[in-house]
Amino acid sequence: MTSAVGGPSSLPSMLGKAFDKIDVDSDRRMSRDEFKAFYEILKPGIATDEDGRHLVSEAASFERMDHDRDGSITREEMVSTGVLMPAELCDDSLAAMMSYLRTRGTESADAAACLLERIEDDALAEDPGSGARIASR
Numbered sequence: 001m002t003s004a005v006g007g008p009s010s011l012p013s014m015l016g017k018a019f020d021k022i023d024v025d026s027d028r029r030m031s032r033d034e035f036k037a038f039y040e041i042l043k044p045g046i047a048t049d050e051d052g053r054h055l056v057s058e059a060a061s062f063e064r065m066d067h068d069r070d071g072s073i074t075r076e077e078m079v080s081t082g083v084l085m086p087a088e089l090c091d092d093s094l095a096a097m098m099s100y101l102r103t104r105g106t107e108s109a110d111a112a113a114c115l116l117e118r119i120e121d122d123a124l125a126e127d128p129g130s131g132a133r134i135a136s137r
Helices: 011-022 032-045 058-065 075-080 095-104 107-126
Strands: 002-004 084-086
Touching (some): 011 075, 032 084, 032 107, 095 107
């Protein structure tokens, strides 16, 4: 089962939080360099061939989201682009996505997991009484 942006899951929230963290220069745009970590988050929703290679490349994903072709992706462009994700990776705590990324064993997947971990740390700082905590590494 998959979940789509705009659906009743936490996927839009997860992607929005990830966008905010990946936009390291806070210009409200994701550059091609910043998109590398975001692509790792998108990978579980991208079909693969019989050898496990993703059928949509990082460059093609970027181009698909960059609607106005200005070389960067805004939150609005990201949200208005259809994104699918396995439902089991769309939990509100982001724990499933972080676990998936950590098992990938690549530098870019680890970087994306670290960004998501910072999202959770920021949420706890805002609401320390929530008790929500993601087990780290």
